[in-house]
Amino acid sequence: MSRPSRADAERNRLRVLEAAEALFAERGDEVQMAEVARAADVGIGTVYRHFPNRQALVEAVTERRFTQILTYAEQHCLPRTDTREAVAGFLTHVGEMHEQGRGLSGVIEAAFGSTAPRGAVGDALMDVGETLVARGRTDGTLRADATVADLYMLVGAVAALSRNGIGDWRRFIDVTLDGLCAR
Known part of the structure; x- marks a missing residue:
């Protein structure tokens, strides 16, 4: 039996990550590895080949999420010439990511004790x-x-x-930026 090509393996890894991210966002910490395999349309062995345990999968999904935030900040916020707009855009993107992925945020917090970025992506x-x-x-x-x-x-x-769906987080950004901005 032939081994899958590197391109196939990478595609499968990406499918697993995308499926896990979607399932975690929708259902939080109750998602099991077998469900991720079904949603990614791969065998459970494929999931475990890429991610030896659930913690490794959560780590990879977490890294992916923070990489997406970093990419957004680098491509959409840093180039803005108006610093207030750049900061507001960054904060808004973070708010949207957490709002759309509430369950995923819970999974990250349960796994690591916080939702703060770590490692090289955190440094970046x-x-x-x-x-x-x-x-x-x-x-x-x-x-x-x-x-x-x-x-x-x-x-x-x-x-x-x-x-956590507490109040109007977009208004919170406007109000707090007023406090951070020069007077």
């Missing part, structure tokens, strides 16, 4: 935040004492509000 997101904050301090859009910690405190709040 911190760099994006630092770039936005430094640019905002320089151009006078943000307060002179604004820090990347302030920005990520807002990111965490927006994520919590949107994933």
